[in-house]
Amino acid sequence: NAGVIQTPRHKVTGKGQEATLWCEPISGHSAVFWYRQTIVQGLEFLTYFRNQAPIDDSGMPKERFSAQMPNQSHSTLKIQSTQPQDSAVYLCASSLAWGSAETLYFGSGTRLTVL
Amino acid sequence: QQKVQQSPESLIVPEGGMASLNCTSSDRNVDYFWWYRQHSGKSPKMLMSIFSNGEKEEGRFTVHLNKASLHTSLHIRDSQPSDSALYLCAASPASSGSWQLIFGSGTQLTVMP
Numbered sequence: 001n002a003g004v005i006q007t008p009r010h011k012v013t014g015k016g017q018e019a020t021l022w023c024e025p026i027s028g029h030s031a032v033f034w035y036r037q038t039i040v041q042g043l044e045f046l047t048y049f050r051n052q053a054p055i056d057d058s059g060m061p062k063e064r065f066s067a068q069m070p071n072q073s074h075s076t077l078k079i080q081s082t083q084p085q086d087s088a089v090y091l092c093a094s095s096l097a098w099g100s101a102e103t104l105y106f107g108s109g110t111r112l113t114v115l
Numbered sequence: 116q117q118k119v120q121q122s123p124e125s126l127i128v129p130e131g132g133m134a135s136l137n138c139t140s141s142d143r144n145v146d147y148f149w150w151y152r153q154h155s156g157k158s159p160k161m162l163m164s165i166f167s168n169g170e171k172e173e174g175r176f177t178v179h180l181n182k183a184s185l186h187t188s189l190h191i192r193d194s195q196p197s198d199s200a201l202y203l204c205a206a207s208p209a210s211s212g213s214w215q216l217i218f219g220s221g222t223q224l225t226v227m228p
Contacts, residue, residue, distance in 0.1 A: 033215075033216075035218075042203075042218060042219070042220040042221060043159070043203060043218040043221075045215045045216070045217065045218075048215065056215055058215070059215070091158060091159075100146065100147050100207040100208055101147060101164075101166065103149075103161045103164070104151075104159075104161065104216060105161075106158035106159050106160070107158060108157070108158050109158055
């Protein structure tokens with residue numbers, strides 16, 4: 001079991017450019033989550049999917065962030081017109097089932113740096 | 116305002132000592148508590164969970180939960196340098212509605228050899 005796979009590990013973009021982050025959840029897991037982590041804000045919830053359907057995107061900055069899960073094997077987080085304040089480690093996680101008692105398994109993250 | 120508050124922000128204990136970390140939720144809708152551990156440069160990994168009032172022990176780690184006060188604590192006895200990490204407390208509601216796991220800012224634990 002390779003765990004949750006995130007690519008790329010590091011991404012550097014210029015201000016105003018687009019960034020697309022990829023996540024492959026653990027095979028058989030039905031829920032996928034996106035978080036971002038910074039020193040100042042800690043680990044912030046962005047959005048999650050259940051069986052590929054978007055359930056809650058209340059943590060997403062609406063104007064420039066979007067997430068999709070076109071199939072059960074991958075999810076993408078797209079940030080348009082990136083800003084320096086978007087610099088963070090973006091973490092994807094998956095859980096076997098959906099529910100409050102489920103353990104989240106995190107990927108290694110994508111470190112996004114916006115110059 | 117953070118819905119999950121952790122204290123202290125940082126903690127230094129000697130090798131072999133006891134580390135005690137605290138976590139409180141300000142959201143009365145939460146029902147389940149989790150402790151995740153994140154070593155430097157790595158991703159968070161679930162350490163322990165507790166859903167009922169009382170105490171749960173796994174090896175050197177003990178978790179307490181008081182649901183009335185929405186307070187949980189993690190105690191590490193015989194601390195080892197390998198325990199040095201960021202400890203994240205998380206809380207989630209028991210209801211099956213729209214659910215998200217909310218994390219606190221963490222306690223940075225350093226175990227000195």
